[in-house]
Amino acid sequence: MKTVMNRIMVLFMVLFLVLSMSACGPSPLNEKVNESGTDKEASAKVNQETDFKPFVVQNYNRQLVIDEVPEAVFAVQTTNIETLIALGLQEKIVGVAPGYDADFLPEYQEIYNSLNILGDNLVGGAGGYPSFEAVVNTKPDFIYGTSFSLGKTGTISPLENIDKMGIATYINKPTDMLNAQMDDVYNEILTLGRIFNVEGRASELVQNMSTKISGVQGKLGIIEEPVSVFVFDSEEEGMIFTAGTSLLSNLIKIAGGKNIFSDVNRNWLFANNEKIIGSKPEIIVIVDYGEAGAEGKITSFKNNPLFAKLPAVVNDQFVVVNLNDVLPGTRNADCVEKLAKGFYPEKFK
Template identity: 35%
Template sequence: MTSSYFGHYVALSLAVMASTVSMTANAHDYPVTVQSCDRQVTFEKAPTAAVSNDVNLTEMMLALGLQDHMVGFTGISGWKTLAPDLREGIGELPELSAKYPTKEVLLGADADFYFAGWNYGMRVGGGVTPDTLAPLGIRVYELTESCVHIMDKAKVSMQDMYLDLLNLGRIFNVEERAKQLVAGYQTSLANFQAELPKLDQPVKVFVYDSGEEQPFTSGRFGMPTALIEAAGGVNVLDDVAKSWTQVGWEAVIDRAPEAIIIVNYGQVTAQQKIDFMRSNPAFKDIPAVKNNRFVVLEYVEATPGPRNIAAIKRLAKAFRATQ
């Protein structure tokens, strides 16, 4: 899929980095092998010329303090505006391609590592895949949420995002840093959930990404489902065995969501999406529309990455306002 709180994560990352500043990449730490979708990928040393695709994957790299291992990023400005806080975190790193990169772009940057996902910088059968990049000396680590495009996997959960951070930690020999970062997210979320008022029943939620004739939304394998469940809701399209996909409006109307998540990115604003739903007579009896229960998540919050925890907290508060 294609398309502030970042200061908090930068601060957290810097704190973690400070506690592990003595860590260095020692030869005896390698080789390391990680599972990437249906492949095992072995690294003889930490990559030194990494490229990340998309804003959420880039933020994962930044949260782990891996800027010095990177030569650039791709796939942000072609769909989304680069937020000032992200630009500050990236520093002088260039955007090598506004949308998905070609092999030539990655070769031109002398890349030795590409962090991407299926429909997050790679397409099945496309020109840039782990198989096409391997002969060029570019190893690929695939975003776990996206693996459903090429293999069977379990339903999406927060563990998918945690696993990616931990695997990146192993790949770049900052494993302790990654463990502390993940533990911090888990503790923050658990403490928040423990104090939440109990819901009478899970709130029924629809994810509205884009599209008017047919909505583009998230099914059981997309990250919003994990966010919704962690916040006390249920995705009304949980039975759709896709990550991100189009459905018919009839399915949304029939399932009567009590809250609607608007994914904000691109040329159509979140408010325009809300106005479309509120002005369409076909949607007037949907409880979320009738009661104006819309929650806006930025693209970078709705896709796997460091901003997921803050997104869950906002969703949880919004869901409790429906009961």
């Protein structure tokens, strides 16, 4: 009997302890349930965007140390500015250059208009770049630009001068690379995401671009014989400046074409007329910028007797893209779609 009573007392004590623990707060099981689903995902995203760790990135033949998240950014090229805005970083931009043909995507135009645009006393006159002094006066701790604006002989300033000022300067890598690919553009965006501690946004942007290109390729299907393409960038004293192994060649390839100068080991070059004639391009891609504009360039090409019998001229096959479509940035996926529709319109009906 005593043994039975002892067992009953023990059971009452266990029951009392269990009820006391339940009254004091949630059980470990409940805690796990509360942290699951959307709450857990939100927590992970917050941590991803707040836990910054210093790192070193290889950029323009030098190692750039990123020891903290930049807070005051100067952006040079239109495409550079658009990428920063797409990553939600407009509040960090202390100044921008108007650049050449600084047309903006409609969804970004209002934001761009609200920025500190350095449009006075431009180097090279109207449509040029601000002086180095004007850029420094915006007090940036980070500058994002291109090799032709901030490189060894950059329009704004040679890079070594900026490095001496102690301002972290990141050169848009695909603008300076031979054989730049879309993967290089994706890596550029992901690197910016890491620099500014917005890796989640960068990954989402890359995914959206990749998905659009996959959709285009799905409509194109298998291309047995890519159309031959010549790029008309600009013209100087009768000589046509064209794309070699620049990113544009890869965009053309993804869209089902082949740049006739993609085998030249230079990003951009003056074209050899004999090679243009011998290659018999089926499509002429016009890069729309400058005083001549797209229509002026098309007229010039058509009126050149050397090109009168080319398939592209005979069949009036000209595809127009904007300068900012072909420079590395968020527009490249749209550019692939534009090119593909121009090369194979029947596949997009």
